[in-house]
Amino acid sequence: MAQRHTTSLTLRLRYRFDNLMAGGTTALIGWFALACLAVVVPASTVLVWADRAAPATLSGRLAAVWVSVGQTLKIGGAVGSPLYVLASVALALVALLFVSTLVGLITTGINRRIALLRRGHSTVLESGHTVLLGWSDQIFPVVGELVAANANQRRSAIAVLAPKDKVEMEEEIAASVAGTAAGTGTGTTRIICRNGRTTDPAELARVSPRTAKAVLVLPPEGDTGDAQVVKTLLALDAAVPEPGGAVVVAAVRDTRSHLTAQLAAGPGAHVLCVDDVIARLLVQTAREPGLSLVYQELLDFAGDEFYTAAVQGLAGRTFGEALLAFTTSSVVGLLRADGGVALNPDPGTAIGAGDRIILISEDDDTAVPADASSSVEEEAIVTARPRTPEAERLLLLGWNRRAPLVVEQLDRFVGPGSTLDVVSLADDVRARAAAGASGARSRLEVAFRSGDITDPGLLAKLDVPAYDGVIVIGETGHEPLPHAAAPAPARAIDLGLAPETGTQTDDRTLVTLLHLRAIGEAAGRELSLTTEMSDDGNRLLAPAREGADFIVSGRLISLLMTQISENPCLAAVFEELFDAEGNELHLKPVADYVRTDREVTFATLVESARRRRECAVGYRLRAEACTGPAYGVRLNPDKGQRVRFGEHDWLIVLAES
Template sequence: MARRAFPSRSRIRYGFDNLMAHGTPVLIGWLSLVCLAIVLPASVALVWADREAPRTASGRVAAVWVSVGRTLRLGGEVGPPLYVLMSVLLALVALLFVSALVSLITTGLNERLMALRLGRSVVLEKRHTVLLGWSDQVFPVLTELVAANANQRRAAVAVLADRDKVEMETEISGHVGGTGNTRVICRSGPTTDPAILARVNPEEARAVLVLPPGGPGGDAQVVKTLLALDAAGRPSGDRVVVAAVRDPRHHLAATLAAGRSGHVLGIDDIVARLLVQTSRQPGLSLVYQELLDFAGDEFYVVPAASLTGRTFGEALGAFATSSVVGLVRADGGHALNPPPGARIGEGDRLVVITEDDDTAVPAGTALPVDEEAIVTARPRTPATERLLLLGWNRRAPLIIEQLEQYVRAGSTLDVVALGGTATAHAVRATAAGPGRLRVGFHSGDITEQRTLARLDVPSYDSVMVIGDESPPVDEDTETDDRTLVTLLHLRAIEEAGGRELSVVTELTDDRNRLLAPVRKGADFIVSGRLISLLMTQISENRHLAGLFDELFTAEGSEIHLKPACDYVLSGRDVTFATVVEAARRRGECAIGYRLRAGASTGPAYGVRVNPDKRGAVRFGAGDCVIVVAEG
């Protein structure tokens, strides 16, 4: 067999690799030989080229030694052999000491820089906000925290996740941008280790948010993180802990792990409730968007000292630029839309909708109310409804349960999804037993036009499109992608029939909302963003937790869009204070309105929350008043 020939370059590299493998002593020896092989000939050339060099051979040899010694930092001393030997020895000792010192300093700096890069140093901030975990919700939460801290001189948010620190900082910079007065600090490590949690100093934090990671096992990760947070140590102040889980079955475990200072949001429950509420009240998602982010007006809890002893009904008209919606009692209890005759006690506080926590200032004078413009609403008999649910996922049973609590007996719901027998059994199991809602199932792919064509979609009072998790035709297609295709077909049906459909859509990624082929001002429930907004609001004010619990249930008070003609005369200029008074007489809190004429014009799409009560507005057909009311 012929011997394989290797090129010279490969042989040299192979020899160099073998040389490096011999260890440090051999490397030092070879390095010394290479240095001498370069420095010695160069020094000889320099001496022989120097016109002022000694003429004798011994003199030139001494000059060469001086040049070599100075180049290699050996001093280059001349004289008796013992003197030269000792000078070289001292020079070598000095060189060894300096080299070792430089090496130690370099190693220490590298270790420190690596520790900083890995995010292992301890955060020393106090009264900061801590985010535990990493998901797409990090970015809307940080965006809202930056907006909430805009009027704070120094604010800090510490993020702990099992990711590279530099990668986290890069992604945050790309998604959030400038953070203004808020400093964002990233630390790396598992959130389920109490020792690692100490890196973000949770004991000194004013709020801790535990973000639900995506994928299977996310709820278990949240529960373990809450347990680790409890094991990490007791908080030094009035810290609030906010977490979220997806599956309702894990809500109780997470609540127990969060402790008394914790509040756990059930993602699937809240999304299902808001989908149902919005399907029956178009435009409601726009109202919640305005109330939950920090860009405009939102909920605050403010002192009510100036109104002590007065009734809640009187407090409704006491503020010109803030809308009163509830009470927080001195003992910590809360009441959303309490009876108008409820007395405000010592130490009670008001729940208001206002621009900021320092803008809730009583007007001082009576607000203008036009008594002649107030009307008495005629009772309306609720009608049966035909509803359409396109898609099936783990939230679908919750949606059906919620609809049971809202609709009139005799209403129908048709479910269309893939999955055949398995999905049909799931639908029937959910709707089993006597109820006010009759549920039917149709097997079909909601992304196909022929499936929707068989349904007579315009005949339905409301259409809900949810992320279809039944077995897809193409497994590589994302849930939101299928939803967008379904919306394309619904838009074609709208254009063909010349009728506007009442559609509410569930999305998982807020970026896809901009791609949705629907009319402007359409209703979207983006689950990740919605939960992010709720978590941020509660982290900024713990008293809002109970308020949100009531808003998203069928019991108690919630937000409604009701015909404006039930409150004031149409076609007549009235102050919003008049609308507030008309709502008060019905046991409701008016917080804004939606004008039909602006329903397709952004960015508000006709929604006006917390208008100045002294300003005038004229309502017409199709306009609505936004109220907090029961039922």
């Protein structure tokens, strides 16, 4: 015998209600009509019988109940012959059906439109806006820097197109911008997100690239990111076939993809190679500690950065005279009338009427000419003998796709007789072949050693304090650390370092830095460390002294792309700055330029550097090297400012190698 369920009355009623809802539209309408009649008819009867003015006869009261029911249910409630009543009810039902259908159609249309807008399929009708194509963690510093760059504008817009939910993109960007140090939100800049494939020309049109002032193509995450950038550039060319006024800036990771991306982008676009730029900066910073802080200050819009200014009365004068023609800006070069860029030209170079001055200033409206030559103190200038390049002993811990480029760049920078020891888990033969692929080395001797850079025993045997500089890069091609097996955060930057993610690569770097710190403390000295990291959040966890040199690849490329999008002529400036040939930024002993037994004006340093065919743009104080947020770096100081320097302070100059 079957047993009956011993459930509560509430559950049984809910079960019957669920069965009723599953009965379909017809059953729902029927039951809904019966439910309405079950409520309306008794209530109308009560109202009629309770009314003192109600008819005295039963038929009259029933007619009154019918009228009340009809008016409540909007079916007329007409009184008359049965045919008349039936026709009036039929007309009322038709009207009710028409109105309800119309309301339903309008509601459906509005809901569909809202859903379409939420999906981000509508077209952005903006002009002079900035378009970001693609989605990766690089989008957050790009948006933050664009917001900072547009802070002095009344109205600006950023349009983002990516194959991602529109609402999710808006929420992530809002959270990222709100979490910045400034914490001021987007200010006058509107962030507009649209969903779509960046490789489809029809979907690209949703962000109106034709009317934009700049288009930035961000490298997506994953090993196929470079191919995605190339396809996006081809789609952009199809969407905007005729050359427009928009500045196109893209980035690829692998050097082998650089030429392909440049061909796809066209002659007027700017394509950055992540591997090349990071390798150059790693080498420059390893040889001159503190240089990464200078670039960080120059590339973000929070402090001083590169601008161009009209000659304003300097036409016909020499470049050397222009160096002291701006009290609150640091002159570094000339933008020629034909578009060519000359960084740190000969001081006797004449300035043409159509030229523009390249300088470092707080903003584009602060580059105001004001002569500072009267602040030069001739008696404080010293003449130092040229320093001959010395042989260096360097250590490279780790190996990845950029490592051969690091070796190549080191060979171009270091003095003859320098040595580089490479320690990595990478196969020794493979590492040698990769390092030798860049060509014969003339100055640098490289030795390879296989080992785990996270092993404290191995690091202890290397005698790390004896090296002039140590470079730690993300190591790839092995199993991740046990504690790094957990899934990576949603916003971990992937730089194509397969098979690990950027965060897993950073985990090994953090462990290595922890052991290096212990080695430095045991030796009683600070190690000259330059570290490559993928995620800026991991940099904050690094066990290193304040003000240490960290090259955060994703953030650096984001800053470069933003700077070029705002001022395209800076592409040539940065290309020369990161190249071993030509002019680069250097940190040189301030004692080689001025006397350190007195206070001197910065104008005196500028004049002393000019006589050595260099452009002085700032200084770094050793006493403040571990004190944030500037860590002793002061770019573009007022030339009338007086400072007392020590023997171990540095002058930041733009000069040839």
